[in-house]
Amino acid sequence: MSDIDRIRESIRQGQYDMTMHAMEEMAEDFLDIIDVENAVFTGQIVRTEKDDPRGTKYIIEGFAKNGVTPVGVVGRFTAKASYLVITIYAIT
Numbered sequence: 276m277s278d279i280d281r282i283r284e285s286i287r288q289g290q291y292d293m294t295m296h297a298m299e300e301m302a303e304d305f306l307d308i309i310d311v312e313n314a315v316f317t318g319q320i321v322r323t324e325k326d327d328p329r330g331t332k333y334i335i336e337g338f339a340k341n342g343v344t345p346v347g348v349v350g351r352f353t354a355k356a357s358y359l360v361i362t363i364y365a366i367t
Contacts, residue, residue: 285358310339314346
């Protein structure tokens with residue numbers, strides 16, 4: 276299973292969490308949880324960052340639920356094998 280498939284499966288099964296920072300950024304950009312989920316389901320991993328001791332970060336770019344607004348979602352898998360969304364942003 277590819278990394279994007281693993282991430283999508285975590286989202287589908289509700290096995291993910293969001294940092295407070297992610298929720299604040301989501302609110303600042305007028306996004307909601309459906310936008311985040313849609314971005315993961317419609318997007319692709321555009322970059323991985325392996326230099327963080329807490330684990331590989333995946334940068335996904337997809338679209339909000341309106342199908343127009345590009346959204347970036349950054350996250351990583353945790354020790355519990357769930358997915359942690361670190362930050363979310365509208366791509367301008």
